[in-house]
Amino acid sequence: MRTAIVTAVIVFAGCGEEHRSITLRLGPDDQTISQGFKCLEEVGATALAARGYTATGPNRGDFVANLVVDFIVLDGVPSCRGEEILAWCGDHACEPAIEQVRFCARVELLDMTLDEIINNTRLPEIYADLRDAGPITTDAPDGPVIVRAVATTQSCAQLQAVGGVYPAFDRTALIGCAYSCPLLLDEVDGDVQLSFDAIGICRLPEVEICAGDLNP
Amino acid sequence: VYDRGVVRILGIAAIAVVAACGAARPPVGLTVIVDGAGADRARDGVAHRGLDGFVVRAVAPPPIVADPPDPIASILATARAAYQDRGDFAACRAAVDPIDVPSLLAVGKREQAARVLVWRTACAWSGLARADARATAALVGQYGLDLPSDAGAVIPEVEAALLDVIEKAAKIERVPLKVAGNSGGRVVLDGKPTGCTLPCTLDVARGDHVVAIEADGKTPAWRVVRAPAKAAIEIPLARASPAEAGAQWRARIARGLPAIDDTGLELVAHAAGDVRVAYVDADGKRVRGALVVDGAVKARGTRDDGDITGLLGDLTRRGGLVAPTPLVKQPRFWIVLGAGVAAAAAITALVVYEPEIITEVGF
Numbered sequence: 405m406r407t408a409i410v411t412a413v414i415v416f417a418g419c420g421e422e423h424r425s426i427t428l429r430l431g432p433d434d435q436t437i438s439q440g441f442k443c444l445e446e447v448g449a450t451a452l453a454a455r456g457y458t459a460t461g462p463n464r465g466d467f468v469a470n471l472v473v474d475f476i477v478l479d480g481v482p483s484c485r486g487e488e489i490l491a492w493c494g495d496h497a498c499e500p501a502i503e504q505v506r507f508c509a510r511v512e513l514l515d516m517t518l519d520e521i522i523n524n525t526r527l528p529e530i531y532a533d534l535r536d537a538g539p540i541t542t543d544a545p546d547g548p549v550i551v552r553a554v555a556t557t558q559s560c561a562q563l564q565a566v567g568g569v570y571p572a573f574d575r576t577a578l579i580g581c582a583y584s585c586p587l588l589l590d591e592v593d594g595d596v597q598l599s600f601d602a603i604g605i606c607r608l609p610e611v612e613i614c615a616g617d618l619n620p
Numbered sequence: 621v622y623d624r625g626v627v628r629i630l631g632i633a634a635i636a637v638v639a640a641c642g643a644a645r646p647p648v649g650l651t652v653i654v655d656g657a658g659a660d661r662a663r664d665g666v667a668h669r670g671l672d673g674f675v676v677r678a679v680a681p682p683p684i685v686a687d688p689p690d691p692i693a694s695i696l697a698t699a700r701a702a703y704q705d706r707g708d709f710a711a712c713r714a715a716v717d718p719i720d721v722p723s724l725l726a727v728g729k730r731e732q733a734a735r736v737l738v739w740r741t742a743c744a745w746s747g748l749a750r751a752d753a754r755a756t757a758a759l760v761g762q763y764g765l766d767l768p769s770d771a772g773a774v775i776p777e778v779e780a781a782l783l784d785v786i787e788k789a790a791k792i793e794r795v796p797l798k799v800a801g802n803s804g805g806r807v808v809l810d811g812k813p814t815g816c817t818l819p820c821t822l823d824v825a826r827g828d829h830v831v832a833i834e835a836d837g838k839t840p841a842w843r844v845v846r847a848p849a850k851a852a853i854e855i856p857l858a859r860a861s862p863a864e865a866g867a868q869w870r871a872r873i874a875r876g877l878p879a880i881d882d883t884g885l886e887l888v889a890h891a892a893g894d895v896r897v898a899y900v901d902a903d904g905k906r907v908r909g910a911l912v913v914d915g916a917v918k919a920r921g922t923r924d925d926g927d928i929t930g931l932l933g934d935l936t937r938r939g940g941l942v943a944p945t946p947l948v949k950q951p952r953f954w955i956v957l958g959a960g961v962a963a964a965a966a967i968t969a970l971v972v973y974e975p976e977i978i979t980e981v982g983f
Contacts, residue, residue: 420975420976421975421976421977421978422975422976422977422978423977423978423979423980424977424978424979424980425979425980425981425982426979426980426981426982427982427983428981428982428983473981531983534983535982535983538982539980539981539982540981540982540983541980541981542978542980543978543979543980544979544980544981546977551981589979589981590977590979592979596981
């Protein structure tokens with residue numbers, strides 16, 4: 405009897421928490437960055453990524469941006485199609501879960517060409533910078549969420565919550581955005597890939613919708 | 621409708637309360653016979669502590685009763701002295717003639733009966749009452765008695781006559797004698813156990829015989845019967861007195877029979893003179909006992925903890941004298957129920973339990 409009680413206590417104590425780990429990918433795999441980070445200005449052919457790029461020499465320069473990751477709370481589970489997500493968030497309050505500190509990491513790529521971002525050649529360095537910033541969260545929300553990453557030239561300090569509300573992203577500072585399918589992070593087994601629904605060339609307004617909590 | 625419903629509910633509640641509480645039963649008497657090595661102290665303990673619901677009377681088992689003084693031996697000594705020392709055969713006959721020989725045979729005193737008959741024969745012979753002497757001598761053979769040592773003290777003619785009747789008795793025609801009566805009664809013929817129990821048929825010499833019946837719990841009875849008889853002999857037995865029952869219980873133990881088999885318990889309970897009797901053997905740490913109600917053994921029990929009061933509680937419960945403790949009032953019930961509920965809760969918790977998942981998200 406005593407043995408059974410001790411065993412039960414040990415089992416309960418040991419099973420009190422189950423720890424899992426999810427790796428976030430900024431594209432369909434760890435070698436590719438999402439289309440959402442390759443969008444162009446509203447008009448013209450300039451990539452939004454150029455907003456974080458500072459030329460340092462002929463055809464060379466430094467790229468500096470901040471990547472903000474949010475968990476958009478859905479209050480339900482829409483399908484993964486872009487149109488349906490937008491429709492859902494048009495009818496529901498899709499708002500970022502308020503964390504104590506919003507994940508915001510500086511990405512700094514020195515001595516590069518702008519095409520290198522487009523061509524994914526500097527992706528390992530981006531991931532290295534992001535990993536150095538620590539985990540996005542140590543305890544993901546329990547309910548259904550969309551994981552969204554926004555690249556911006558705004559500072560991290562500017563983007564932290566004030567009075568329990570995150571400030572809106574500045575459209576003039578936006579560089580890119582991507583998001584995941586609606587999911588329950590506690591039930592995810594493996595990586596979470598971010599993507600961006602766009603047929604053809606994507607431009608600033610679409611990025612703005614993504615950064616605007618997916619509410620058109 | 622509302623009033624009728626209220627009345628019905630109140631009625632059911634009242635019945636439930638009465639049923640649950642029950643009318644308190646007045647205490648009833650219980651005689652507890654405490655036997656064994658530690659009987660005296662145990663008896664005091666039982667009397668002091670008592671037993672819920674009973675007026676307990678703690679008593680000792682029936683005592684061993686000493687045999688009363690036997691007058692026959694002195695009468696025979698008187699007769700012998702009159703015969704041998706003074707030749708006063710009238711005094712001799714006056715001494716031995718009143719003795720009822722069949723009653724001696726009925727209680728198994730065959731040697732005394734034989735001695736009485738020898739002296740009665742000798743005194744009658746020497747007193748010139750030869751016919752009486754021959755008739756008396758014939759009884760020695762009729763009852764199948766052995767010649768006692770006293771026969772050597774009488775004149776040779778008498779001794780020869782006695783030997784002659786014994787010899788002739790062996791040649792008397794044998795006839796069946798049917799004896800009926802209480803089943804299990806033991807038959808004693810001419811003071812000699814026959815080994816048969818009723819109903820049975822004896823093979824006896826033609827003529828008069830003393831047939832006695834003994835049975836546990838009954839007063840022994842006897843009759844002189846003449847064989848052959850037209851019908852079965854039946855001797856009704858009366859219920860033994862408590863003193864007789866106690867003596868029979870002691871006699872059984874003396875014969876090596878168990879003290880507390882069913883018959884022994886019925887005897888000892890009858891000896892106690894109560895309707896409800898518990899017998900407890902407090903011999904050492906282990907106590908054992910039985911309960912007899914209205915002459916029938918109702919329960920037996922043993923405890924290794926030496927708790928006589930506990931044993932009496934067990935016996936009275938099992939014997940139906942007290943209602944068993946309701947389940948809800950037994951601590952064991954609540955312990956088992958609690959354990960069951962705890963086990964069910966634990967199993968349910970194990971089945972439905974889902975640990976909290978802590979998911980870390982990073983690059």
